[in-house]
Amino acid sequence: MKRNKIIWASLIIIMMMFVSACGGSDPVPGSGETGEVAKGSGGETSAANSVTIKLWFPGHEEFIVESVKTLIRDFEEKNPDIKVELTSIPWKDYFQKLSVAYNAGAAPDVHGLGFGQLISTVDQDKYMDLTPLIKRDAWEGEKDFYPDILKAGQWKGGQYGLLMPDTRGFMWRKDMFRAAGLDPEKPPATIDEIFEYAEKLKIIENGQTVQEGLDMPTGNGEQIYLSLLLPQGENFYDENNNPTFDSPKSIALISKMAGLVKSGAVTPRHSQQLEGGTFKNGVAAMAFGSPKGFQSLIDQVGMENIGFALPPEGKPGKRTALMLGTFMSIAKNTKYPEQSWKFLKFMFEKENHLKFVDAAKFIPSLKSVSEEFSKKDQWNKVTMDILNDAQGYLPSPDWGTHVKYLRLALEEAYLGEKTPEEAVRTNIQLLKDELNKK
């Protein structure tokens, strides 16, 4: 009898140990309580009263990780009572891991967020509204931010993210222009000209495209579509969340894009193909992007063979560029709002910001550093000019649904499954049906 009790007691203890081990309770980092020992970013133990905030940053490229580490080192030097524990996660897995962390109650205190990720989840009340902190501290950075960039992180009057923008300017291969008999110093002046140039720049040998006119993914291809649509003064949904990609301009644009696929100026491909885009791989002659994404190509063909300028005109005088980027946000339920805010302020202080964006190849969000940034590199001046007229996705909790049906419409039109008109109308109907159900 006694033996049985021992066995059952042992079983219960093992079960409890197992379940508690699986629970993986998150250690309260540097809660400020006496005796708490927190692990710093460098792995060293800190003083008893120090606080450790967790920082998640998307992107695993060495230059990005190193830039964030340098930022953290500088911050910790000036704030010895705050340690920052960095976790770098590749973009591909980033939001999945972040959402799991939020659901598990283990969200990082400060974290990056993709453009679409913030605007489509901001309504779920998980991120901290920074407005009260900005007002309380009369934070100078607020006035120094480019208004459109600051606005990108706003939702219903609150400031939920501070954006480090990344814009899509127009890039072209001067050597390919030269070979096609085009002036290498004169990129297309209008959106329509892009299509003419793409046809001239394509090279087809034995029925196979060996040089593409334009880097244009046919699968998940909303970014290039938007890069071509924004200069025409349109977006693919409006501020009231209504889809607008069935407008005459949009249909005309999709028809032209489908024409490039049909003529062989573009080979169908998926945007998430592991080998990257065709411009990056030296196959396409033109693309929308920023030089930071094409370093390997620049190393290969030389800076002198690559041109970078504002997007060609859509409407007369209108050269709106697509703006994406990385938002910095604070978790609403952080235990360390003050320390997290202190870190964000540090990150967006003039000197630190310039040092960070330069090393991490972002674009400055602050007006005060733009001049110095422009001097650093021949393309930085263009980048800053692009910022004067750049637009991202409009905030919408249904961003993912809009993008899903736009992608389908584009693909159906490109691959000749439907005419552009049929493709957009069918998918807008499906989109509306889905939105109505929500």
Place this chain on the structure above:
Amino acid sequence: MISRWNRILPYIMIFPNVAIYFVFIFIPVLWAIYLSFTNYTILNPGGWVGLSNYETLLKDGIFHKAFWNTMVFWVLKVIPTIILGLIVAAMLNAGIRAVALFRGAIYLPGVLSSVAVSMAWLWLLHPRNGPINAIIKMIGIPPQNWLQDPELALPVVIVVSIWTNIGFAMIIYLAGLQGIPTHLYEAASIDGATGLKKFVYITVPMLKPITFFLFITLTIRSFQVFDIVYILTGGGPLNSTTTIVNQIVKTAFEEYNMGYASAQAIVLLLITIIVTMVNYRVGSKRTMD
């Protein structure tokens, strides 16, 4: 007389496994069933929506496409994999030279990371630089965009999957072949049976339990296919290669609609259970025969 200790001991021995199953399989499945009745988004728990997610499934054209693709994938993958696995195993069992080399080479894709395998195929199938297009060009066939042509993409993904799984079927069949008593073949030889007849009338029937096992496991693997599709095509073009699992991942982690993704997962679970039960019933009856 079995002592009490000996009666309890087996339970203690299986406890770790049961606990792992309970925590990592059973509870998540129950949780997913619950979630399928909610509009849980990735960041918010959401509320009870009853059967709404299941109603949506009935009308969702993309899910129907994914369902159809999964069925096509299942049928066109499982049967060729079993047949080819058996043929290769029989050849290797016949005592050809360098058996170990062939066995290793054929089994290798099955143990390699599916990401590595898919990457290799991406290169082989590359429309511009891929060796497959180079070869077909030499024989006068125009190069193909294998993974971006809605007509070709699914068959290509199936071929890659068959190639990856033949080794698994071959190893299981090899083990089975070595368990067939040799006296059956000897007796057949005395009766004048040819090699083909021995294969058809002895080998194949004796391997029925193995074939049944392979059918079940490959069926389940087919329903769960994700990684190859994700890397080779991302489910495109035009959703021509999307599968149910691919669709679950997209719904959950691109559209952040976890409730609806859970409903899709539950449907997949039910399909798997039903098909496995039918397989089991038919298979065990035939095996008994």
